[in-house]
Amino acid sequence: MSGVFSDPGALSRHRDVLVATEDTRHKVVAVCGGTGCRAQGAMKVFDALCTEIDAHGADRTVGMRATGCHGFCERGPLVKVLPEGILYEHVQVADVVEIVEKTLLGGEVLERLLCEDPVTGQRYRREEDIPFYSHQRRIVLRDTGQLDPTSIDDYIAAGGYSALVRALEMGPTAVLEEVKRSGLRGRGGAGFPAGRKWEACRSAAGELRYVVCNADEGDPGAFMDRSILEGNPHSVLEGMTIGAFAMGAREGYVYVRQEYPLAVEHLDLAIEQSRALGLLGDAILGSDLSFDVRVSRGGGAFVCGEASAMMASLEGRRGVPHRRLIHLSEHGLWGRPTNVNNVESWANVPLILLNGAEWFRAIGTEGSPGTKIFSLVGMVNNTGLVEVPMGMTLRQIIFDVGEGIPDGKAFKAVQTGGPSGGCLSADKLDVPVDFDTLVAEGSMMGSGGMIVMDEETCMVDVAKYFLRFLASESCGNCTSCRDGLSILHDLLGDITEGRGTRETIALVEELADTVEATSLCALGTSAVNPVLSTLRYFREEYLAHVDDKRCPAGVCKALISFSILAERCNGCTLCAVRCPQDAVVGEKKQPHTITQELCIKCGICKDVCNRDAVLVQ
Amino acid sequence: MDVELIIDDVPVTAAAGASLLDVARCAGRDVPALCHHEAVPAIASCRLCLIEVRRPGRDWVQLTTSCDYPVSAGLVVVTNSPRIRKHRGMNLELLLRRAPDAPVLRQLATQFGVTRARFAPVTDAPLPDCILCELCVRVCCALDYNALAATGRGHDKRVGPPFGRTAAKDCVGCGSCVEACPTACIPMADTATTRTIWGRTFELLTCVRCGRPITTKAHAAAMAAGADLPVKSTDLCEVCKARLTSERLASPRR
Secondary structure, three states, rough: OOEEEEEEEEHHOOOOOOHHHHHHOOOEEEOOHHHHHHHHHHHHHHHHHHHHHHHHHOOOOOEEEOOOOOOOOOHHOOOOOOOOOEEOOOOOOOHHHHHHHHHHHHHOOOOHHHHEEOOOOOOEEEEHHHHHHOOOOOOOOOOOOOOOOOOHHHHHOOOOHHHHHHHHHHHHHHHHHHHHOOOEEOOOOOOOEHHHHHHHHHHHHOOOEEEEEOOOOOOOOHHHHHHHHHOOOHHHHHHEEEEEEEEHHOEEEEEEOOOOOOHHHHHHHHHHHHOOOOOOOHHHOOOOOOOEEEEEEEOOOOHEEEEEEEHHOOOOOOOOOOOOOOOOOOHHHHHOOOOEEEEEHHHHHHHHHHHHHHHHHHHHHOOOOOOOEEEEEEOOOOOEEEEOOOOOOOHHHHHHHOOOHHHHOOOEEEEEOOOOEEEEHHHHHOOOOHHHHHHOOOOOOOEEEEEEEEOOOOHHHHHHEEEEEEEHOOOOOOOOHHHHHHHHHHHHHHHHHOOOOHHHHHHHHHHHHHHHHHHHOOOHHOOOOOHHHHHHOHHHHHHHHHHHOOOOOOHHHHHHHEOOOOOOOOOOOOHHHHOOOOOEEEEOOOEEEOOOOOOOOOHHHHHHHOOOOOOEO | EEEEEEOOEEEEEEOOOOOOHHHHHOOOOOOOOOOOOOOOOOOOOOOEEEEEEEEEOOOOOEEEEEOOOOOOOOOOOEOOHHHHHHHHHHHHHHHHHOOOOHHHHHHHHHHOOOOOOOOOOOOOOOOOOOOOOOOOHHHHHHHOOOOOOEOOHHHHHHEOOOOOOOOOOOOOOOOHHHHEEEEEEEEEEEOOOOEEOOOOOOEEEEEOOOOEEEHHHHHHHHHHHHHHHHHHOOOOHHHHHHHHHHHHHOOOOO
């Protein structure tokens, strides 16, 4: 480290030195250190690799990095060998010696560790050949799988903080114009044009103003912001610093969930490193820009992602939304002009400054430029974190990037926009994914959750699941949201348990209408989306539950029964042995039957049957 | 600054920034609200004070709450419409689950024609009849005692002593929360010498002349400390203070 950078030149000289050092290394091994891969033992693999490389005396020629999330969490732990881009999946400590001796020192590719195509079984040599990656456009996530997020030098060597230098040269007005021209829209859900928000904050009256990074990502199954903060915290800090420069703010906050310990750790470290190099603090890079960032940890309330609740929480009050007739950009944190953008929006800012607004506009669609990161989860072959240009269709994301539904099952629905998004049916697969189209179809972009469901999913049950989450995350202020959502949950429970009638459905619709029309914040007004969208696209399924007391997907236990098809059963006794209730009876090599009074509908018999003889109806 | 607006076709003049609910009520409109008190900030919890408002230059009508809506020039407000009645009725129905016997809710139900009880009543609330409007909390905080707080989320939201305590540590027993509570659900029990509220029992300060209770000693001490006065200044009840004044006025020495 070279002390504080007194001017942009000092930063670029430092970068030159770093790049020259990197050049002496022939190979770099990037082990995914994202939360998913860590949970699967990636750090043990990393330690073993370091030890093995040292043992071979190769530490001068092989660089080691524990990076951020590579996105392909399904296949973790992931190990990437650069510059070739060889990607190994499911790497275990036992594989380490072979990787070092054959691939790193011998230049040989280990066929058995290469990523396997779930459909064709083909193994791909390089990362960019894998369909999961080849259909993506990774710009924000480009470096998360390459850099060591705990090293500011890695970020600087990769060109980090040169967007800030460019911003300082351009001046605040030109920076603002560039962001406005880029058409960047807020990635947190609402999709409000960032440039317009910045302009309002910049021109609001007052000496003090704040920039805030919303990292209160609370959607079940979503980990976009988490991965950026864990894998590339400096990109967010650089974006915030550029924003602060354009808006004239001296202080910034990152509001991050307490449940993201690794993100907090990496962010804290990044802030410390930036301060040490004078990239945060007074007179940044010798300019008259002074800016510093503090981390504020939230207690895990979903509602604190709502901006007015977040302001309350940042100020030390209970995180409850309140009416905002005056925009936060004029009257925000402690009554000062405040700009809030989410993690992904901030991480886009350096890219826009560096490559220009035209480059950014060329990606994505006219109304929604750029890319969007989704956490693609559920019943899809390739689960993980994906970044695609806006305007890509749901079909392309699910069937090209995600490579379809496992076990040859049929696609049924996809839920976009997190818990309060909507469920779209198969006939909406060719809908382009951008802010406006999704809303028009009764769903929303949200912050980027994407949950794929197959034919064995009951949509009433899905709506009930999301309502339970939202009812428990409602702050409890508004009668309509607090009590309305829990009643809606109970009413859907009536339907899934066979007590529902057509009147129940009518009451659900009537109550949902009031919750949507009379709740204060977006949590309440959008919370009914899962119910209304499933009623819109899967009404027959609701009707089957109430009219025929039948769950077509075979999920709702009160409405299904298990039986054994005599013509298929060969009496192997596997189900009888595994049944926890001893409900399956029958002689060996004779068709078995299920005693309905004993059956608890756990589904084990269906799972273990090799002959597909268990019928659910 | 005064501004002009229209409420139910009638032009009204009001101070900019005033609560639209207060202004509508001053103009003689009957807008129901349970969580509103002019002395404390609005939180728009009960969702009964719904109105329809069109802002100047906008061509759409917004359904919203009036208590937390600041008055501005050119608003066109409607306080009663089929849409308002429909949603107000539903929210009233939801509140009735929590306080089915509260007179104020029964009266509103009659007034707004809510006769059905389609939803099962809430039976697990620690404070029966509480509609979680936080008026008790807001009043307590406005008086700077901060003995009460809202805790928990969703169905599990509670009001009362914070941090799961059974007794309100900072309570002085002033009873302002009881006064403010719209459903009269806060238990407060007075004997000749004590008051029990929020899990605590306070000694009552009695009038030196007539012996009637004035308030709790803790409250008197807190008020005296707040006003920088000797505690003695509050040892007469309101009736005796008035009597003393009139006696002095009538005194021949004057």
